[in-house]
Amino acid sequence: MSPVGLRETKKRQTRTSIADAALELFLEHGFDRVTVAEVARHAGVSTNTVFNYFPAKEDLFFDREAEVEHRLATLVRDRAATACPVETVRDDLLDALARDEPTLGLRPGADRFWQVVLDSPALRAREREIGEHAETALAAALADHPPLTPYGPPLPGLLAGALAGTYRAVLREIRDGVMSGEAPALVRDTVTPEAVRAFDALCRGLHPVPGPG
Numbered sequence: 001m002s003p004v005g006l007r008e009t010k011k012r013q014t015r016t017s018i019a020d021a022a023l024e025l026f027l028e029h030g031f032d033r034v035t036v037a038e039v040a041r042h043a044g045v046s047t048n049t050v051f052n053y054f055p056a057k058e059d060l061f062f063d064r065e066a067e068v069e070h071r072l073a074t075l076v077r078d079r080a081a082t083a084c085p086v087e088t089v090r091d092d093l094l095d096a097l098a099r100d101e102p103t104l105g106l107r108p109g110a111d112r113f114w115q116v117v118l119d120s121p122a123l124r125a126r127e128r129e130i131g132e133h134a135e136t137a138l139a140a141a142l143a144d145h146p147p148l149t150p151y152g153p154p155l156p157g158l159l160a161g162a163l164a165g166t167y168r169a170v171l172r173e174i175r176d177g178v179m180s181g182e183a184p185a186l187v188r189d190t191v192t193p194e195a196v197r198a199f200d201a202l203c204r205g206l207h208p209v210p211g212p213g
Helices: 003-029 036-043 047-053 057-061 065-078 085-099 110-119 121-142 146-151 154-179 184-206
Strands: none
Touching: 003 036, 003 047, 003 057, 003 110, 036 047, 036 057, 057 121, 065 085, 065 121, 065 154, 085 154, 085 184, 110 121, 110 154, 121 154, 154 184
16 A cells, blocks of 8 residues: 555544444533544544544534535436436435445434434524525535426425435434334334335426526
């Protein structure tokens, strides 16, 4: 491996170890009761090192923020040209449900993760911000969807709100089910068919329509 490759690998490892140490403390004590200095001590690095990788404390908790913000937009941009954007997002979500992808919160201990978010105004605010950024990125991707291009900026933005909102609503149903004490398998089996129906209804709204005027 080249020196550049080794450096990048080391950076990724350091970033991951800091995020893991932070999450352990947040889950045990709550987000607002843990300081960045305590995270640094727990990870065995300096406070400056933590800030080099995570500019804000909230970034330590939502350490995959950039990936989440661009996930839907990337799916839409990379889809087959003839594929419905909603079907693309739906199929990716259904695949994640079938695989019990960790980010969906269907694993043991997920209820504690969500409780930390609900208990912290700062994390709730950052969660809303992530959702807004994801919606903006999705609107830009939908603007390139041929049936929508004649209409200009407003329509892709409105439909991005509907699509991102449906996606968030499914995740919220998962969270609520897990927080209520339901078994993850039951939550998944309950949410999956409802998600299919919701996305299919939304997809019908993205079929080709007559141009303006």
